[in-house]
Amino acid sequence: MTGATALAPALAPAPAPSALAELSQETLALTKRLFLQLQRRPSTLVAGILQPLIWLVLFGALFAKAPAGLLPGGVSYGRFLGAGVIVFTAFSAALNAGLPVMFDREFGFLNRLLVAPLRSRFSIVLASVLYITSLSLVQSLAIMGAAWALGYGWPGGAGLLVVLGTLLLLVAAVTALSLGLAFALPGHIELIAVIFVANLPLLFASTALAPISFMPSWLGWLAALNPLTFAIEPIRAAYLGQFSLTRVVLEAPYGNLTAGQCLLVLTLLSVGLFLSIRPLLDRKLS
């Protein structure tokens, strides 16, 4: 048995470290936990790469012999598809952001966190954002590598920055949405159901698999309003080495959008979503 030191309550609190130091200490600890989980249960990481890889291989092959010149710009279908599958990879990963939070709510681990004198309870949200952002970028990079190996191209130095920047904006928006759902829905069954239902239709109703010019007008409208499209088109332009903020990348039924406008929409969307889930988080974490 240890003497009095282990047993006696602290008589005087230690000198208080700065708020920022405390915030980063708690956020890093929470993020580390998520990465330890991933390291010991890597199936999420593997599945998140495997699924889009299968898409890339199968879908890419599906239209391999399509007539030349069918697609705008005369690119091959594989090259066209690459941008779509990369965005889909990041999107699917970010859509799962709420799951660990939901499990913590359900199993009471969140209460353990909330009893602690956290400097800010948003460190819980911040840790999820950091974790899911790195996870989805790693998965997207793996898919970009696979696309390169399949001969579907590589964006090059500046293009790579455009791709990663665009993915970051999309991941931020989708993470906010998923975290909001994780606090609004009653349990993980419901959350998984929403993720399951949202996933594929959002992919099909975007320009990931086909350009708007192939679609009936109702679907064209949907695709032109789908946030995935706003990420896909700038990335597609980067892959073709044609990216510039002022270049038109999306010919939507309501008018032409430049890459810069697409990125602006994504920025507004993520800011808007984070602002709109804030009251919910405030309530649930207060």
Add this chain to the structure above:
Amino acid sequence: MIRLEKLSKRYGSVQALAGVSLEVPAGCLYGLLGPNGAGKTTVLRILCTLLAPDQGAVTIAGINALAEPRLARQQLGYVAQEVAIDKILTGRELLELQANLYHLPRAQRQRRIAELSELLSMDAWLDRRCGTYSGGMRRRLDLASGLLHSPAVLVLDEPTVGLDIESRTALWQVLQQLRDGGTTILLSSHYLEEVDALADRLAILDGGLVIAEGSPAELKRNLGGDRVTLRVREFASPQEAEQAQRLLQGCKGVRQVVINRAQGHAINLVVDGDEVLERLRQQLSEASLPVFSLAQSRPSLDDVYLQATGRTLLDAELAAVASRDPKAEKKQAMR
């Protein structure tokens, strides 16, 4: 050290707390006794700032916990009822996470984990994943995580439920050592003997109200009279028991005659003086009611509960278990 004033809390149509006031002096091991559903967990959740009361005030070490929850949390260690553990982490990783959430510097983190690992005999398994732990190990780990930051106040919600005797005795010892070291401890329990053996003071909670408060000795002494448990047969029929109850209620010097269903329709009563017991035997034999056994004892905490509510704690417990709604309970606990 802890002061709760007129706490009330309602979940939908259920009044969980109806004005609970408590005062726990510094360095006291305080027991909160009551059947399931009495409001114990609600009191502790409010105290630990997990739940806001509809009304009332909470003061911990002079801090208004409702206005300054973060400062209050620094003073508190909380060991919850349902142990939430991340199965994939090792015990040490979980303690490190917890220590970081309490902002302990690295050196202090390592030192506290080593100290507590020794105190709670966790060295042999602390580096194993939590998923492999037994109930007793989990409870010890949880206690350690509540103690990492050396809190002035330790709050435990039903800490020994589901523990084997050995683990329970070990836990009791640690709690007593902590109290002797100056920590103020508030623990809830629905085990009478636990509160009786451990607590310096206690409050009995029933239906969201404090129905008795004091030291165990004080509460028992105040009741007066001797407790008698009478069995007409080993397992009497309800009719026989009621017949005996009617008869006994007419006797002079006999109080509070109740049928204890949990003890095979035994009859609990209070007698004032030994001569009453003799008279009682006589009357029973006159009415040709047999006596299988007759046990006499000083008042226990169960008698304190019986006196205040008209039923035994075990009966209340059985009734509470029957009317429990796990779904609603889960919803209350979930954020």
